[in-house]
Amino acid sequence: MQELWELLKYLFLGIFQGFTEPIPISSSGHLVIVQDLIDLNFEGLQFEILVNFGSLIAVLIIYREDLIRLATNGVGYMFTKNQDHKEDFDFILYLIIGTVPAGVLGIVLGDLIEGWKTVQTVGITLIITGVALWIIRNIRGSKNDGQLNWKDALIVGLAQAVALVPGISRSGATIVAAMLLGMKQETALRFSFLLFIPVSLGTMLLSIDELLAEDLSEVWLGYTIAFLASVVASYVSLKWFMNIMARGNLKYFAFYCFVVGGLVLLFLV
Numbered sequence: 001m002q003e004l005w006e007l008l009k010y011l012f013l014g015i016f017q018g019f020t021e022p023i024p025i026s027s028s029g030h031l032v033i034v035q036d037l038i039d040l041n042f043e044g045l046q047f048e049i050l051v052n053f054g055s056l057i058a059v060l061i062i063y064r065e066d067l068i069r070l071a072t073n074g075v076g077y078m079f080t081k082n083q084d085h086k087e088d089f090d091f092i093l094y095l096i097i098g099t100v101p102a103g104v105l106g107i108v109l110g111d112l113i114e115g116w117k118t119v120q121t122v123g124i125t126l127i128i129t130g131v132a133l134w135i136i137r138n139i140r141g142s143k144n145d146g147q148l149n150w151k152d153a154l155i156v157g158l159a160q161a162v163a164l165v166p167g168i169s170r171s172g173a174t175i176v177a178a179m180l181l182g183m184k185q186e187t188a189l190r191f192s193f194l195l196f197i198p199v200s201l202g203t204m205l206l207s208i209d210e211l212l213a214e215d216l217s218e219v220w221l222g223y224t225i226a227f228l229a230s231v232v233a234s235y236v237s238l239k240w241f242m243n244i245m246a247r248g249n250l251k252y253f254a255f256y257c258f259v260v261g262g263l264v265l266l267f268l269v
Contacts, residue, residue: 098156127258
C-alpha cells in the first residue's frame, strides 16, 4: 500500500506540474502552495528538472513544425542569404536575445530567488500576475513574426527573467509583455513558448552533474510515471490554453490568480 501511495504521489506531481506549466498561473508558485498545504515535498532539484523536461517535450511536439521551419530556413539563410528566409533567421536571433536576461539572472541570483519560495511571496506575486493579465485582457495587437525587433525580444526576455520569482507566471509574464508591445496573440504565444525551450534546456545542462550523481535505482519507476504524466498534462494544457488565447479569455486566469492569491494571504500566511 505504501508503494502504491508513493507512485500515486509521483503521478499527482507530474500531472500537477505539467498542467500548470503552460498556463499563466505560475506552476512554481502553486507547488509552493501544495507543499505548504499537504506537506508534500519534492525529492530534490533533480525531480523538478525531470518534470520540467516533460513540459519541454510537450512544447517541442506542439511547435515541431515551427522549429523545423526555423532551423531549416535559419541555417539556409546563413549560406544563401535568401531574403525569403531572413524573417526566420531574425526570429532565431530574437529568441537568443530573449533568453539572455533569464539566463544571467538565474545564475547570478539563483540562491536569492530560492529563498523567496514562501507562501507569502506567492500570495503577493499571484495577485500581481492577476493584475497584469487583467490589463491585457482586451488588447488585440497587430505585430506578426516579421515585424518584431531586438527591443521587443529584450523586453519579453526581461519579463521572463522577472518570472524567476515564485508566483510570477513565466508564460503570463512573457505573453503580457509581448501583447503590451503590440504583438498578435498567436505571435505572442509562439514567441513565449519557443523562448521556454532554450531556458529549459539551459537549466538541464547546468544541472547535469546533479542529475548524474543521483542514485535512481529506487525511484526510477516513480520518476518515469511523473515524467510521462508531465508530458501528457503539459500537452493537453497548452492545447487548451492556445484555444483560450484565440478566444481572448485571459480575464478568467486573472480572476483565478486574484482568488488564489487572496486566499493564500488570508489563510496560509
